[in-house]
Amino acid sequence: MTTQLDQVFSALADPTRRAILAMLLEDDMAVTDVAEPFAMSLAAISKHLGILTAAGLISQEKRGRVKWCKLEPDALREASVWMQGFGQMEALDLDAFEAFLVQELEG
Template identity: 85%
Template sequence: MSTTLDTTFAALSDPTRRAILAMLLEDDMAVTDVAEPFAMSLAAISKHLTILTRAGLISQEKRGRVKWCKLEPDALRDATIWMQGFGQFEAVNLDAFERFLEEELGR
């Protein structure tokens, strides 16, 4: 579980990746739509998406010619269980996580 937690927290450590997760809370998105609001290349966004996918936080699926990204809602389960072990964190739910991300991004 330690490797999984390391991968999850490493993926969450980057503000661009957290912003991508916040966007995917709304709905599945094509990779090009994910990339649109960022001032970086599609290749750079693809690297971020690969990290999120390896961490299990999102999945990617090719539909025709378009690659789609989907948030994996159970991906934070191990991290949540680990944080609960400290007794000061409540279970993470997607609504609270969305509010957290919106505050982080200043929306």
């Protein structure tokens, strides 16, 4: 059996998929546009998007020949709740988040 939590964490374990989520943070995007910055085939990106969709982290809606990808931040709640019990996190630190984001996108 594969739980939702399994799927969310293993989806997040891949840097390409985290970068995709970071891109979708700014705006909804078509599959082709998501793929553009990556040095890999469109088919590979299509698979990554399928995994993110299965985990509930994004949703995809087809309009015409274009399939739009949209971030679904709610799916992170379950995982985040799990983590917070261990980490005893302080309140949301947006500066720290932004620093990580920049590092991720550059690296």
